[in-house]
Amino acid sequence: MANPPSNGVDSDEDVEFEDVPFQPAQPQQPSTNGSSDLPSEHAGPVSTNIPWVPSLRVPPQREAPFPSGSNAEVQLRGRLSTAIDRINFRQMKAQMGMDTSNTQPGFSRYTCIQQLADDIEGTADMLWESATPSIQVEGLITLAGILERSLGTYPFDPEPTLTILNKLDYFFIALMQGEHPLSHVRLPGANPDRPFVTQTQKVRIRSIAESTRTNLFSMMPQSQDDEDEDENGDGEYDDWEEPEMPPWMMQATRIYERVLMLLGD
Known part of the structure; x- marks a missing residue:
């Protein structure tokens, strides 16, 4: 499921999405001692080391692409251009760390x-709904590039970051x-003899995917094993314990995994 928009941010109109179940909840085993299965203050620590999987919501597509040169295609290009300009503008202001008192809502x-x-x-969902690959591919490449260049602007936040990267991976x-x-x-209009994505575009997608992985890995919290070792009074170090893996770590290793596997050759 896409994360809800933060306060102060304009949200797009609600869109009906396809329901996509991912991991069904595991049934709880019945208690054998008649006590409640809910944790209590006397119970041991509850393990939180459960792998986290980002939700994925894919909006339904049109039944056919917009005809080339049609008013609908021109309007789609206009909406995409406006959305990208708005994203770039807000991101530029984020990098500068500034706003003005008369800033318009949503900017x-x-x-x-x-x-x-x-x-x-x-914006990616808008492109997907259009089912128009002549605009989808270039638009998604632009969005992925903006995200890749913007990662270092903000403190590492795994869930929203990995969720949007997972969706872009699926779309590509x-x-x-x-x-x-x-x-x-x-997909509507799909033809094996005329692929949606050109070889040049594949090279660009692969480059963005590799750069994104490199940038994101450099932002992730690093192991502090050496610093965490405490020396005791005898000049010896306490036994080292393997740190618990964050729930999102497995997903982080799969950034653009599908794209890179497909383009590996």
Whole structure:
């Protein structure tokens, strides 16, 4: 599920999404001692080391792409250009760390990665709904590039960052394969003889994916194993204990995994 927009950020109109179940909840085992299964103050620590999986909501597409040169295609290009200009403007202000007293609503600087991710996701969903690859591919490449260049502006926040990267990964792989990312149904207008994504675009997508991985890995909290070792009074160090892996770490290792696997050759 896409994260809800933060306070102070304009949200797009509600869109009906396809329900996509991911991991069904595991049934709880019945208690054998008649006591409640709820944790109590006397129970041991509850493990939080459960792998986190980002939700994915994919809006339904049109049944056919917009005809080339049609008014609908021109309007889509205009909406995309306006959305990208707005994202770039807010991101520029975030990098400068400034706003003016007369800033228009919806044009204030981003204050966290969640706000940037919300705008990128809304624009990516608009492109996906259009089912028009002549605009989708270039638009998504532009959005992915903005995100890659903007990561260092904000403190590392795993959930919104990995959620939007997961969606972009799915969208890119769907357009390259000509299949819906979840149902694997052929996309409107898909033709094996005329792929949606050109070889030049694939090179650009791969470059963005690799740069994003590098930038994000450099931002993640680093291990402090050496600093955490405490020397005791005898001049010896306490036994080292392996730190608990954050719930999001497994997902972080899969940034653009699908794209890079497909373009690995």
